[in-house]
Amino acid sequence: MDLSSNGFSGNLPASLFENFQAMKIIDQNITTPAYVGGGSVTITTKGLVLVFVRVWINNMVIDLSRNRFEGHMPYIIGDLVGLCTLNLSHNCLEGHIPASLQHLPVLESLDLSSNEIGGGIPQQLVSLTSLEVLNLSHNHLVGCIPKGNQFNTFENSSYQGNDGLCGLPLSKDCGGDDGVLQATTPFGLDEGEEEDSAIISWQAVLMGYGCGLVIGLSIIYIMLSTQYPAWFSRMDIELEHIIIKRMKRHKKRY
Structure with missing residues (x-):
């Protein structure tokens, strides 16, 4: 046609x-x-x-x-x-x-x-x-x-x-x-380089998260095993001292 x-x-x-x-x-x-x-x-x-x-x-x-x-x-x-x-x-x-x-x-x-x-x-x-x-x-x-x-x-x-x-x-x-x-592909990276970059980025994130978690748990452990018991003990002694003083004052009045 x-x-x-x-x-x-x-x-x-x-x-x-x-x-x-x-x-x-x-x-x-x-x-x-x-x-x-x-x-x-x-x-x-x-x-x-x-x-x-x-x-x-x-x-x-x-x-x-x-x-x-x-x-x-x-x-x-x-x-x-x-x-x-x-x-x-x-x-x-x-x-x-x-x-x-x-x-x-x-x-x-x-x-x-x-x-x-x-x-x-x-x-x-x-x-x-x-x-x-x-x-x-x-x-x-x-x-x-x-x-x-x-x-x-x-x-x-x-x-x-x-x-x-x-x-x-x-x-x-x-x-x-x-x-x-x-x-x-952004920044002129080829496919292999882009994949490697993504893997490295995720590895860095996971490593940072893991390190932060370990450090945080360590700090909590140290506080519980050292500082908190001492502070708790001091508070208990002070409370006991205050109670004894008030009981003595109460006896003197009556």
Whole structure:
């Protein structure tokens, strides 16, 4: 389906993708090439504008580029398991890249460039082992670029214009193995140093509490064993002396 370079606007409707029933299956029974269409067809795929005299029936393409579509990418796109090319570039799409795209096993070309898409690149997209061309340039993506499989083959041009991205193939280092560790750990500590610092802090608290408890109990013991009995004894003698004096005065009066 090619609806590129039109004046379509408004939110990208999820119902549009719900009706693509043929794209929701992968026909494993086709052993010989089968074609559709009786004339030449121009298709933008893998970053190239190609003219096909005939279109292979399993070459399923969605091209909605160069319109004014807004809103989020529908999660239901992940149900189109037979999709080979998805081009939503040069629109006004926002939100995040749906992780459901990981369910497109034969996707060869994904172009989401020149939109307003933010957030990170889902790590799940590494499972797209058929992906040959990726263009996420000129969006508002952030975080570390996923590693592994096809993502190890894409060049800088796939990500340019996203100042918040880091990691290979870009020259901007994420500062940690997971791409977010350096940014989220205070005072530049790595995970091991942060854990060690927390352990040392708790040890210091426990040692201080233990020392204070021992010293307090020692003071109480000393007071009970030395000072308090003497004070108690002195008070008893003084009371006895006062009582005797008053008894003597009472006898003299009578």
